[in-house]
Amino acid sequence: MATTIDDVARAAGVSTSTVSYVLSGKRPISAPTRQRVERAIRDLGYRPHAGARALASSRTDVIGLMAPLRVDVDVAVIMQFVTGVVTAARTFDHDVLLLTSDEIAGMERVAFGSMVDAFVMLDVEAEDPRVPVLAELSQPAVLIGLPRDPEGLSCVDLDFAAVGRTAVAHLASLGHRRVALVGSPRAVMERHTSYAERLVEGFTLGAADAGVRGVVEPCEASSAGAADAVARVLADQPDVTGLVVHNELALPWVLSALRERGLRVPDDVSVLAVCPPDVALAQPLPMTSVEIPAHTIGRVAVEMAMARVERHEPAEIRLLPPQLVERSSTAPPAR
Amino acid sequence: MATTIDDVARAAGVSTSTVSYVLSGKRPISAPTRQRVERAIRDLGYRPHAGARALASSRTDVIGLMAPLRVDVDVAVIMQFVTGVVTAARTFDHDVLLLTSDEIAGMERVAFGSMVDAFVMLDVEAEDPRVPVLAELSQPAVLIGLPRDPEGLSCVDLDFAAVGRTAVAHLASLGHRRVALVGSPRAVMERHTSYAERLVEGFTLGAADAGVRGVVEPCEASSAGAADAVARVLADQPDVTGLVVHNELALPWVLSALRERGLRVPDDVSVLAVCPPDVALAQPLPMTSVEIPAHTIGRVAVEMAMARVERHEPAEIRLLPPQLVERSSTAPPAR
DNA sequence: GTGAAAGCGCTAACAC
DNA sequence: GTGTTAGCGCTTTCAC
Numbered sequence: 001m002a003t004t005i006d007d008v009a010r011a012a013g014v015s016t017s018t019v020s021y022v023l024s025g026k027r028p029i030s031a032p033t034r035q036r037v038e039r040a041i042r043d044l045g046y047r048p049h050a051g052a053r054a055l056a057s058s059r060t061d062v063i064g065l066m067a068p069l070r071v072d073v074d075v076a077v078i079m080q081f082v083t084g085v086v087t088a089a090r091t092f093d094h095d096v097l098l099l100t101s102d103e104i105a106g107m108e109r110v111a112f113g114s115m116v117d118a119f120v121m122l123d124v125e126a127e128d129p130r131v132p133v134l135a136e137l138s139q140p141a142v143l144i145g146l147p148r149d150p151e152g153l154s155c156v157d158l159d160f161a162a163v164g165r166t167a168v169a170h171l172a173s174l175g176h177r178r179v180a181l182v183g184s185p186r187a188v189m190e191r192h193t194s195y196a197e198r199l200v201e202g203f204t205l206g207a208a209d210a211g212v213r214g215v216v217e218p219c220e221a222s223s224a225g226a227a228d229a230v231a232r233v234l235a236d237q238p239d240v241t242g243l244v245v246h247n248e249l250a251l252p253w254v255l256s257a258l259r260e261r262g263l264r265v266p267d268d269v270s271v272l273a274v275c276p277p278d279v280a281l282a283q284p285l286p287m288t289s290v291e292i293p294a295h296t297i298g299r300v301a302v303e304m305a306m307a308r309v310e311r312h313e314p315a316e317i318r319l320l321p322p323q324l325v326e327r328s329s330t331a332p333p334a335r
Numbered sequence: 336m337a338t339t340i341d342d343v344a345r346a347a348g349v350s351t352s353t354v355s356y357v358l359s360g361k362r363p364i365s366a367p368t369r370q371r372v373e374r375a376i377r378d379l380g381y382r383p384h385a386g387a388r389a390l391a392s393s394r395t396d397v398i399g400l401m402a403p404l405r406v407d408v409d410v411a412v413i414m415q416f417v418t419g420v421v422t423a424a425r426t427f428d429h430d431v432l433l434l435t436s437d438e439i440a441g442m443e444r445v446a447f448g449s450m451v452d453a454f455v456m457l458d459v460e461a462e463d464p465r466v467p468v469l470a471e472l473s474q475p476a477v478l479i480g481l482p483r484d485p486e487g488l489s490c491v492d493l494d495f496a497a498v499g500r501t502a503v504a505h506l507a508s509l510g511h512r513r514v515a516l517v518g519s520p521r522a523v524m525e526r527h528t529s530y531a532e533r534l535v536e537g538f539t540l541g542a543a544d545a546g547v548r549g550v551v552e553p554c555e556a557s558s559a560g561a562a563d564a565v566a567r568v569l570a571d572q573p574d575v576t577g578l579v580v581h582n583e584l585a586l587p588w589v590l591s592a593l594r595e596r597g598l599r600v601p602d603d604v605s606v607l608a609v610c611p612p613d614v615a616l617a618q619p620l621p622m623t624s625v626e627i628p629a630h631t632i633g634r635v636a637v638e639m640a641m642a643r644v645e646r647h648e649p650a651e652i653r654l655l656p657p658q659l660v661e662r663s664s665t666a667p668p669a670r
Numbered sequence: 671g672t673g674a675a676a677g678c679g680c681t682a683a684c685a686c
Numbered sequence: 687g688t689g690t691t692a693g694c695g696c697t698t699t700c701a702c
Contacts, residue, residue, distance in 0.1 A: 004679055015689045020681060030687060047447035051389030052679035055694045060386065062432070069418050079410040086435045095445065097397070098433040100421045110430065112382035115397075223587075223619040252558075252587055253619075284558040284588075339695055350673045355697060365671060387695035390678045 084298020140308035159319035164202025172210035176242035226253030419633020475643035499537025507545035511577035561588030
């Protein structure tokens with residue numbers, strides 16, 4: 001299609017600006033004119049040239065999505081965030097430019113090159129080097145996660161501290177007095193990944209509040225890692241009856257490790273997973289879980305970004321309340 | 336940065352075109368001039384405006400990546416293709432625009448809007464409705480996968496027919512006479528997903544060639560699905576000693592199902608996986624596998640796309656030869 | 671080896 | 687309610 005806005009204008013017998021305004025809706029157009037223009041657009045199969053539009057309007061209708069693809073984080077979960085963001089972006093007529101590898105350089109290239117209207121950034125660490133850079137850019141940004149200092153950027157995340165508290169509270173209310181958190185891989189913790197730390201904090205405080213003993217074990221994302229973590233939990237606390245697992249990749253292996261030790265779920269030990277619903281349902285036993293609404297978070301991130309772009313709303317921080325779904329993997333402890 | 340190419344020209348005491356040519360290298364520039372310009376660019380922190388450049392040159396330096404995020408396909412594998420594409424794109428100074436949901440409309444919007452220089456498309460089906468549309472666009476496209484009729488588009492994929500043959504041949508050479516393929520979910524087969532069908536074909540032919548009995552069972556991507564598939568295989572062929580598993584999500588569950596039936600790998604049954612190397616290594620036992628070089632395929636796809644954009648090379652079809660890596664999950668059958 | 675200037679296709683004043 | 691037109695920032699011919 002080499003058709004331009006002028007072709008359309010000519011075909012419709014109006015001026016270019018009228019076509020432009022029909023397209024943008026930024027000024028009233030009489031019904032007959034609008035119809036003639038829309039007809040011409042359809043007949044010619046006209047599509048505005050994105051570059052020309054970006055040049056003239058300094059809007060690109062593109063959102064930059066930074067998704068660092070680290071090891072040790074479940075890409076399936078990342079992907080849910082990504083699809084959430086892409087789907088939501090489309091509802092705002094935006095496309096998504098994906099940045100993965102050379103994060104910081106990429107941000108600057110894309111920002112200074114005016115390739116995007118806003119950024120959404122996944123997998124934020126407490127002291128994330130990308131945050132100060134992002135804060136300096138002219139485009140607004142929304143972080144999925146919570147750095148120690150957001151520096152005026154918008155943030156959205158599940159309230160992982162509340163997740164930790166909710167999870168312990170559920171086990172405690174069933175009567176469990178000895179519980180453990182099988183958490184993120186050590187590497188994730190050492191990066192001070194924000195969600196992992198907040199979950200541990202909530203879990204620990206929640207355990208104290210409920211008067212139950214709660215230990216925390218990191219867990220590598222492999223069969224052997226899960227077996228190890230389970231072994232360490234049982235060594236430390238042989239009478240444990242409640243497990244919180246926050247590690248999608250390890251979850252199946254934690255369950256096999258328990259089975260291999262002759263521990264039945266939920267009869268001998270209750271297991272509560274912190275994960276997206278589909279992961280909870282893919283296990284041999286439907287898992288009671290605190291849901292990670294990855295799709296929702298992605299959507300909210302885009303909404304927040306667009307609010308800043310379109311209505312210049314101020315940056316805000318939103319922590320979504322956790323939701324517990326009881327399925328078959330938790331029960332009162334055996335007496 | 337509101338600095339433009341004119342600011343740079345002024346600072347360097349040259350004309351705008353000279354700056355442009357320094358940037359593009361499209362005509363010789365004397366060393367001193369080049370240095371003054373480069374200095375000015377650095378001092379001012381100048382970055383060309385992507386939209387302006389796209390408008391003037393009708394090149395965007397962006398590749399459109401279509402990654403349909405279907406159920407039943409392992410997103411981890413998809414993600415490997417995606418990162419392969421993104422990483423490769425960067426080596427060509429290109430960024431990646433990600434399309435997921437509204438495939439066909441998205442393609443047209445992005446193509447007619449001149450937002451990308453080329454397309455790469457994942458997860459191609461035999462009769463993929465996106466292919467004819469893609470074939471009509473002015474931008475070149477590379478399919479990862481092989482439709483029945485590529486309609487003049489470039490294609491790249493692992494040679495899955497050869498994978499099937501290689502897998503059976505390996506088992507046969509170890510002495511196995513009764514083998515089975517635990518394959519993709521039924522839904523994937525019913526979509527006539529190209530790789531799944533070609534693998535089955537190669538497996539079947541390979542079995543015939545080697546004079547071994549080979550049955551094929553689809554397998555759902557869940558614990559229960561895997562258990563079912565294993566049950567069906569054993570019902571049909573109780574003396575099976577060799578399994579080929581082409582289903583990343585089900586692989587762990589296939590292994591547990593075997594264990595639960597008291598079948599030891601590789602003592603009682605050899606298992607050969609068709610999967611990316613990291614999946615092969617994440618299992619309880621390092622798996623002998625035919626590798627799916629997702630990262631490589633992604634890279635090759637980008638190289639082919641750029642060859643068409645930059646050098647107008649004709650479309651081609653490349654099937655990458657499979658590579659077998661022996662690890663611990665296959666052995667001669669017990670006597 | 672370098673410069674001047676004509677667009678690329680669109681938006682958004684500024685007119686009426 | 688509609689038209690005219692001056693840019694937006696770059697690339698690339700054409701000229702020297």
